[in-house]
Amino acid sequence: MSATRRAVLARTGALGAGIAFTGAFSELFAGTAAARGHGGYGPLVPDPGGLLDLPRGFSYKVLSREGDQLRSGEGPVPSNHDGMAALAGRRGRVHLVRNHENRHNARIGVPAVEGLTYDPMGKGGCTALELDGRGNVLGERVAIAGTAVNCAGGPTPWNTWLTCEETEDRAGTNGYTKDHGFIFEVDGADPHRTGAVPLTAMGRFQHEAIAVDPRSGIVYETEDAFERPFGLFYRFLPDRPLGGTGSLRAGGALEAMRVPGVPDLSGIQEIGASFDRVEWVPVPDSQAKQTPIRLQDFGPKGITHAQKLEGCYWGGTSVYFVSSFARSSEGSAGDHFGQVWKYEPHRRRLTLVIVFGPDTDVQLPGESPDNICLAPSGGLMVCEDGNGAQHVYGLTKRGEVYPAARNAQNIGTPEEPEWGEFAGVTFSPDGNTMYVNCYSPGTTFAVTGPWC
Numbered sequence: 001m002s003a004t005r006r007a008v009l010a011r012t013g014a015l016g017a018g019i020a021f022t023g024a025f026s027e028l029f030a031g032t033a034a035a036r037g038h039g040g041y042g043p044l045v046p047d048p049g050g051l052l053d054l055p056r057g058f059s060y061k062v063l064s065r066e067g068d069q070l071r072s073g074e075g076p077v078p079s080n081h082d083g084m085a086a087l088a089g090r091r092g093r094v095h096l097v098r099n100h101e102n103r104h105n106a107r108i109g110v111p112a113v114e115g116l117t118y119d120p121m122g123k124g125g126c127t128a129l130e131l132d133g134r135g136n137v138l139g140e141r142v143a144i145a146g147t148a149v150n151c152a153g154g155p156t157p158w159n160t161w162l163t164c165e166e167t168e169d170r171a172g173t174n175g176y177t178k179d180h181g182f183i184f185e186v187d188g189a190d191p192h193r194t195g196a197v198p199l200t201a202m203g204r205f206q207h208e209a210i211a212v213d214p215r216s217g218i219v220y221e222t223e224d225a226f227e228r229p230f231g232l233f234y235r236f237l238p239d240r241p242l243g244g245t246g247s248l249r250a251g252g253a254l255e256a257m258r259v260p261g262v263p264d265l266s267g268i269q270e271i272g273a274s275f276d277r278v279e280w281v282p283v284p285d286s287q288a289k290q291t292p293i294r295l296q297d298f299g300p301k302g303i304t305h306a307q308k309l310e311g312c313y314w315g316g317t318s319v320y321f322v323s324s325f326a327r328s329s330e331g332s333a334g335d336h337f338g339q340v341w342k343y344e345p346h347r348r349r350l351t352l353v354i355v356f357g358p359d360t361d362v363q364l365p366g367e368s369p370d371n372i373c374l375a376p377s378g379g380l381m382v383c384e385d386g387n388g389a390q391h392v393y394g395l396t397k398r399g400e401v402y403p404a405a406r407n408a409q410n411i412g413t414p415e416e417p418e419w420g421e422f423a424g425v426t427f428s429p430d431g432n433t434m435y436v437n438c439y440s441p442g443t444t445f446a447v448t449g450p451w452c
Helices: 005-014 025-029
Strands: 002-004 018-023 054-057 059-063 079-088 094-100 124-131 137-148 150-155 160-166 183-186 205-210 219-223 235-238 251-259 280-281 309-315 316-322 339-344 347-355 370-376 380-384 391-395 401-407 420-425 433-438 444-447
Touching: 025 316, 059 137, 079 150, 079 433, 079 444, 094 150, 094 420, 124 150, 124 160, 124 391, 137 160, 137 183, 150 309, 160 205, 205 316, 205 370, 219 309, 219 316, 309 370, 316 370, 339 391, 370 420, 380 420, 380 444, 391 420, 401 433
Parallel strands: 079 420, 150 205, 205 309
Antiparallel strands: 002 018, 018 347, 054 401, 059 444, 079 094, 094 124, 124 137, 150 160, 160 183, 205 219, 219 235, 235 251, 251 280, 309 316, 316 339, 339 347, 370 380, 380 391, 391 401, 420 433, 433 444
C-alpha cells in the first residue's frame, strides 16, 4: 500500500507536492491498537507565539528552554535537546529524561554534579524533569553529566533510560580525560542510583538508539556512523537479562548483524524484500581499542552496513529500525530518503517494510525520519530531521501521513529561514500528552489534545 503526502495533506488543507511513502504500513503497528482511520487531525494552525504550530484543538506548554535555570539550582538548562523518554513515577507522576547532544564546544554544557559525572571535560549528558499528574513541572535536575554527544537511546522494561553517546572520541581528544562512545543507564527518579557508569560490554561506537526485547532482555542497537563504511546493527545478549536496574553492568556479548549476500542495506529497494537467514556475528573487539568496530575483520563473509541508522523501537514481537537516508554520492549502494526495517528474532528474518522518497518539497513533512515512537492512537510518530520546515508527523496503518506539529522558531533570517529539527518524541504513560524537543533552540514541549 502507498500514499503520498500530497494526497493526505490535501485532505488536511496543506496542499503541495510531496514524498511517496511505500510499503506495508500495517507491519509497523503489530501488537498495538487500531490506528486512526483518517489522515490526521486537520491543518496546522500558525502559532501566534511563534513557537509551535499545531492542529486546531491542541495546545502546548513549554516545560523547559535552554539557558533558563534548572530548578535544582545546579546551573542553566543545557543546549541541544535530543532523545527523550517519559517514565512512569509514583502517584501519577512522570519522569521525563532528556538527552543533550553536546560536543566539546557546546554553548551550554550539562553542569558537572558530584556522583553523576563521568568525565569532567564532557559537556553532554541528561537532565530529568519531574511532572505531577496535571503536567506541572515539580523539579528539573542533572541526571548524568560528563558524557559526550548524547543523541538518542531508549527505555528499558524496568523503567530506566539508556542514553547513547554518538562519538568514538578517546581520552586526549577534544580535551576529554576518558574514552567515549558508550551507553549509560539513567534512573530518572533517582539518578544517583545509576550514577555515571559506562556499560562497556554494550560496545564502544557511534551509538544512536536502542530497543529492548521485553521477553528475552536482548538489547538492539543502531550505529550512526558518519563516514563509509557506515554503521552496523547490533544486538547485546546480557548475562543477566531483565534483571532490573544495574543488570546490564553484569556484562554480556555484543554481536553484529550479517545478512548473507547484502553488504549494504541501501542497495535493497524492493518493498517486502525479506531475508530468512540473518546471522549474528561476535564483535571481535567491542571496545574498539585499535580499530572502530565497523572496520574490524568479521571474516571472509564480511558484515552488513547501512547509512544513517537512527530510530529503533520494539513493537509486537519484532524490532524496527530506521535508516534516515542513503546517498550513493557519499558511498552508499543506493539512494533513498528513509527506510524502515523489521527484524523478527524468532524467525531470524529481516524485512524492508517502508521506503521514503524521492523528496519534492522540503516544506512538507516526511523527509529523513529520525526519532520515532508509537502513539496512543495506534499509529507512529516520527521526528523529521531534514531540510526546510521541520515536523513531527504521524503515520497510520493505512499508509497515510499527516502533520502533527511544525517548528515555528526561525533560527535563520527572514530572507533565508531555517528551523531546528525535532527530537525525542514520546508520550506520557497515560497517553494523554505528547512530549517533544526542539533541538535548537533547545525547547521541551508538552502537547495535549484529542490524541486518541
